[in-house]
Amino acid sequence: MTPVLVVYVVKNRCRSLRVGITTSKKTGNAVKRSRSRRVIREALRALAPDIKQGYDLILVARAKTPFVKSTEVQAALRQQLEKAGILL
Numbered sequence: 001m002t003p004v005l006v007v008y009v010v011k012n013r014c015r016s017l018r019v020g021i022t023t024s025k026k027t028g029n030a031v032k033r034s035r036s037r038r039v040i041r042e043a044l045r046a047l048a049p050d051i052k053q054g055y056d057l058i059l060v061a062r063a064k065t066p067f068v069k070s071t072e073v074q075a076a077l078r079q080q081l082e083k084a085g086i087l088l
Helices: 030-050 070-084
Strands: 005-011 018-022 055-061
Touching (some): 005 070, 018 030, 030 055
Parallel strands (some): 018 055
Antiparallel strands (some): 005 055
């Protein structure tokens, strides 16, 4: 868990990677929530080839997410995925 992003990882029965992105109203207004989702999507797109298949990921935006760049979110996401042991 970082101030930018929270990642929940669960093994699934299908052999594909499924991802859900969620932002709460604590993140801010609609513009900030949308930016948070865009930044998280871009960070995930860059890391997607290195993530093992067969997992469900739930990515939760935090209050700081709309104010950082996708490279910072990518670093936080990489750190949490390595900790979970699902990076190739």
